[in-house]
Amino acid sequence: MADANTNTNRNSPAAAPETLPAASSSLAVLQANIARLSPLKQVGLLLMIALSVALGVGIFLWSQSPNYQILYGAISGEEKGEVVEALQKADIDYKLDNLTGALMVPASQVHEVRLQLAMEGLPRSAGTGFELLQQNPGFGVSEFLEKARYQRALEGELARTISTLNNVKSARVHLALPKRSVFIRDRKAPSASVVLDLYAGRMLDPGQVAAITHLVASSIPDLESAGVTVVNQRGDLLTQPERSQTLEMTTSQFEYTRRIEEEYGHRIQRILAPLVGADKVRAQVVAEVDFTITEQTQERYEPERRALRSEQTAEEERIGGLFPGGIPGALSNQPPNETQVPETFNGANEGEPQPSEPPATRSLRATRNYELDRTISHTRLAPGSIRRLSVAVLVDEKLATGAEGNINTLPRSPQELEHITALVKEAVGFNQNRGDTINVINAPFVSNEELEPLPPPPFWQQEWFWETVKQGGGILAVLFLLLGVLRPTFRRLTTVPEPVTVSSLPKDSHEEELKEDQLTLSSNTPTLQLSGPDSLEANLAMVRKMAADDSERVAQVVKNWVSRDG
Template structure:
C-alpha cells in the first residue's frame, strides 16, 4: 500500500507538467478558464443579490403540522427553508401574511392537542369506557390549547385524573390534575399567571380543587404552591401596592391644585391583615323588667296516697258536683266540735294528694357568626413633603419662602381627611416643608437611525447590489483586461517569432528605414491603444533580435537553418 501511495504522486507529476505545458502553449486556454470563472462568479453574485429575504412563517412546529404545511407549500410552488431541526419554517418575506391566511383557511396548523373534535367521528357501538376516555382526552387537549394561548407558554400538556364516584363518602377519590409547561426562551411565568392557570384547570374539571393542581415547567421546577397558597405572595404585594398608590394619589390630587403637582411628594405605607378569621358567639339575656317568659316545655305529675274507696262513687252528676264552700277558720269556734271531728274524719277518708309541676322557659339567646375577610387595613403611615412657595422679593424678583405654621396645619388637616386618618387604628402622618432641589431637564433620547429595522433591511439590500456591481467592475477592469493583454502579448510574440527570418536586417539602413516608416505611420495616424501596445511589443522584440544578431550571428544562422530544415 505504501509503494502504491508513493507511486501515485510520481505518476501524476508528468501528467501535471504536460498539462501545464499544454496550457502555456495555447494562450486561449487560460482565457477560456478565466472567462468561465468570471461568468460563474457574476451569475452567483447576481443570484445572491436577487435572492428573496426569508422570514419565519411558523415556529415550534410538530411533525404532523410540519408535513402538512410543506405539502401545501409544494403544491403552491412556494420556496421554503427549514431551520432549528425542522421546527421553524421560513418562506419569502413578501408572502408570509398571505400564506398564513391561506393556510388558516385550510385549518393549518392544527396543533398537537386533540380537543373535543376526536368525539365527532365516534363509532356507533363504542363502549362507555371508551367514550369516557375520549372525553378525558378531549378535555386535556382543550385545556392544553387554552394554556398555550398565553404569551410565555410555548407548549403545554395536561394530565387529568377524574374523580371516581362512590356511594360511600370515605371512599370517594377527588379529581387531580398535572400541567407540564414548556416556556419560550427567555420568558417566565409570574405568580399571578401560575395562579390563573391553576384556576383555569380547577374550574374546568368537576370536583377538582386548587390544592390538587400541580404546575411544573420543562426544567422540573414546581411553579404551583401546595396547601392552597398559590400566588398569595404575589397577590399580596400587588394588593398592598394598589392600596398605597390609591392613598398616595388621593393626597396628591387634593394638594396639587394648591401647590402644583411638581411641589408635592407623598408616600404611604399600609399594613394589611391577610389572616382570615371566623368567629361564632352565643349570648344569653336574662328575663328583665318582669316580662313574661316564653314556655319551652311543661311537665306535671300528680300523686295521691289514701283510701281509693273514698274517692269512688256512683258515676253521675252527684259525683262530679264540686264540694261546698269551706268554712272560714275565723268563724269556727268551740261550739262546732262536732263539725271539726267530721272534717277530720273526712280528711282521713280522702288521703294525701301530691302534685309536681316542671316548666322550662325559653331564654333570650343570640348567635353571631362573623367571617372576617383578609385584606383589611390595620394601619396607615403617610409622609408628605411640600416645597417652599414662590413669593415676590423686595428686589422685584421672586424667591422661595417656607410655609407658615397655619399653612402647614391646613395641609395636615387636608391630608388627614384625604387618607381617612384614624387615631384608633394607629395611623401616623408627617408633613414636612422643605425646599426642593432644581430638577434636571431630561435629555431626549436619541434614536439611532441605523438601529431601525427598516433601514437595516434597506442597507443590506443596497450592500448586496453594490457588492455585486463592484465585483463585476473588478472582474472586467483588471482580470479580463489583464487576460486580454496577456493574450495579445502571446500572439504578438508568436507572430514575431514566425517573421523573424524575414525581419533580419541586411544592413543598418534597412532597420533605420523600417523605423522611419513606422515613425511616419505613427505620426500620420495614431493607432488605437491596444494596437499601440501590440506594435510596441513587436518593436521591442525586433530590437532584441537585432541585438542578438549583432552579438552572436552564428547562433542566429543556426536557428534560421533549423527553421529551414523543419519547413522542408
C-alpha cells in the same frame, strides 16, 4: 532571381514599417493570440475565466436570494414532514437549518405560509379538538370509543386554549374522568394533569398558574381546583394545593392594602393640588391593616331590670283547739305562747260572764318567680381594619420673581406647613390613639428635564440598508469581474500587435545587432565598414545594399531576430 527578390522584399527591414494585415475578425485574432501562449498560460487563462464567471454568477445569485426566517422551530419529525409536503404542494421555497433543525421560508411569506398551514390543520402539535367529533366514526363504534373520542377532543381543546397564554409554547392535558355511579357513596372526583412547555427563559407567576388550574377546573364538571396538577417541561411542580388557599389570601390582602394606600395618597394630592399645584406635591401612605378574624359571644344580666314571670299564693286559716302541729319533733311539742286576756270587754257588764272564742291560726304563703334581664350578643369583627397609618408628604417650594425678573424658589412659612398638615390629617382621618403619624416636608423639587425622543435607529441598523448593500455589493463585484478582470484580458487577447520598425529599436541594441550581423555577413561578402552611430541613415542604406546583394543571408538574420524576440 525573381524568387530571390520576392523573398528579399518580404523579409527585408525595409518592409518592417508596414503593418501586418488585419485579422478577418476578432475571433481569429483571439485564436491567434491564444495560440502564441504557452500551454501552461493557456490553462491558467481558461481557469481564470471560468473562476471569474462562476464567482460572478454566485455573487449575483446570492445578492438576489431572499432572506429566510424561521417558520417553525422545535416540532417533531412527523409534523415537520407533513409541513414540508404541504410546502412542496404549494410550490413554496424552504430550507432546513443544519444546526437547529428549524424549518425556514422567505421572510416575506412567513405569515402567509403560517395562515395557509393553519387552514390545513398543520402543525398538529396543539392536538385535535372538537373537530375530531365531526369525523365519520363508521359503523359498529362502541360506547367506550365514543367516550374516549370525546375525552380526547376535550383534552385537545383545553391544550389549545392554554397554549394561547403568554410564555406558554405548547401544552398537553390529561383528564381522568371516572365512570359516573348512581350511588353517591361510590362516586369519585375527577382530576386533571397539565404539562406546559414554556419558552426559553420564561416563567409563570403564581397568578398565572392559578388561572390555568381554575380554567381547567371550570371546564370539567365536578372538578375542583385542588384536583388539577400543573407541571412544566423540566418536571417542576407549579401547583401546591396545600398552600394555594393561603397564597390566595395573602395576595388578596396585599392588593387590599395597596388599594387603601393608593386611595389615601390620591386624597392628599387632590386636596393639596389647588393649594400648591398639581406637580408640586408628592404623598406616600403606608397602612398597617389588621386581617385578624375575631368572633366573641357575650352574655350579660341586669339584676335591677327584672320582670315578674309567675306568682303562686296560698292562704290557710284554722279555728279550734290547740293541738300540736307541724313537723313532728321538739318544736311541735312545746306549749303555745302565753296569751293575754283583756280585762274588760266593751259593751258588757263587769259581773256578767263573757263568752270565750276559740283560738284561730292563719297562714299566708306566696311564691313569685322573676325573669332576669339577660342579653346574649355574638360579634364577628370583619378583617381589614386599619391598625395604623404613616403618611409622608413632600411639598415643593413656592416660586417668586426677583428684582431682576428672574424666578427664584422660596421656602414656605410655618403657618402654611401647619395648614397643609391639618388638611392632610382631615383627608386621611388621623387618629392619634392608634398611633398615626404625619410628616410634611418642604423642599425644592429637582426640575425634570424634558426627555428627548429616542433617535431613530441609524440607517446601517435598518433592514433595507443591508438588503441594499447586499444587492449593490453583488452588482459591484460582478462589474469588477467583468470590467476589471475579463475585459482587460480579452482586450489584450483581441488586440493586433503593432509592427516593429528598425527605428523603434533602442540605439544601443540596434548597433550591437548590426555589428553581429556584420560579422555574420562578412563570411562570403566583402567587408563593409559601417559608419559611426551618428549616421543612422548611412547604416540603413548599407543594410539595404547588403539585402540587395545577399537576400538569403539577410532573411536568415531577420528570422533570427524574430525567433529571439518571440
